[in-house]
Amino acid sequence: MAGRQQALRLGFDLTPGMRVGLYGGSFNPAHEGHAHVAETARRRLQLDRVIWLVSPQNPLKTNHHETASLAERLAGARRFARGRSMIVSDAETRIGSQYTIDIVRDLKARFPGVHFVWIMGADSLASFHRWRGWTQIMAEVPVAVVSRPWISLKSRSSPAAQRFAGARVPIEQAKLVPTAKPPRWVFLTGPLNFQSSTLLRERMRRRGS
Template identity: 50%
Template sequence: MPPRSVAPSSRIPPHSDGMRIGLLGGSFNPPHQAHRDISLLALKRLELDRVWWLVTPGNPLKDVSGLQDLAVRAAAAQAMANDPRIVVSCLESFIGTRYTVDTIDYLRRRCSKVHFVWIMGADNLGQFHRWQGWRRIAAQVPFAVIDRPPQSLRALAAPAARALASSRIATPDAARLADRKPPAWVFLTGMKSPLASTGLRNPDGSWKK
């Protein structure tokens, strides 16, 4: 039986060989219902055992001046997740990584028999080509892109999506994505929430009630 969810941790969450685990990284500033909806959709459509929310100390591509304390964001993420299959972790603060590619390197070395899938919204696919080592990320783990209207058409026309077009698999094959040798990715529709963390923050960086 796979391990159940634990409180937010700075170390690698419990896992076992052969597990299929989705990785959803972000600042979670604040966490919101769309984070949970994305995770539940991925758990179902990709047939995952767990989704790990990797609460980052700070996104290198974003202004971090209004970023809430890591412990505050992690606790709020744990409350929002509210599902034993969604595990909140502050791993990146413990291992000292700033970039997704380095976090994935770390996890693949230490959890070599776990089948990881990176999860992102369509808005992130639109800027994926700006991520440090994005081609290496695509070569290391399969990834799933969750439709985030109205970003769909723009995201699928973005440089990374075009560059990796031949590696995109058909939606009916999504359940086997975790078993695919990368590069491989899928675009999943059906998640219609327009929520984004930016719209849930006040100008001073505090969270709206």
């Protein structure tokens, strides 16, 4: 009963043994590049679910006036999170935290037995060392990084990549990552999608001017 109440409170239900990707971001706005990252991780890691965690506000971004409302960003993410295995959630707002380390620990406590893995694009890995509790995140859950245009080489030499170089898993073993004991991470290469939220916002600004 308690587990069912947890599911109703967060808007999704997970059962022990599931392999679940957590894909966080502002999604301001969501685009095909986000869908590419989510689908690449789902397929290569053989995940049962990918939860798009739409954040109330990215604490590393100062341009708050350019951030659309949470409702708008949730609606946008739902347009790109295709298929039954993709879930769009405002769990961070419901739980009351905007930091990844808090949301990861909370979901692990709510859903014991679920194999969580954090998903990010290579652009996020490049700045991962600036996240609050980034080393603790690596100690809590395995991490999957999906290559993104222009940044992949820089991200693989980033402070986080260097700090945890010994925990990197060969891409051939990617499907083992969700059930691996952290710290473990994998860099997933493949075809690139060149859409970005920054470019889309700039395009919208030009149309409005």
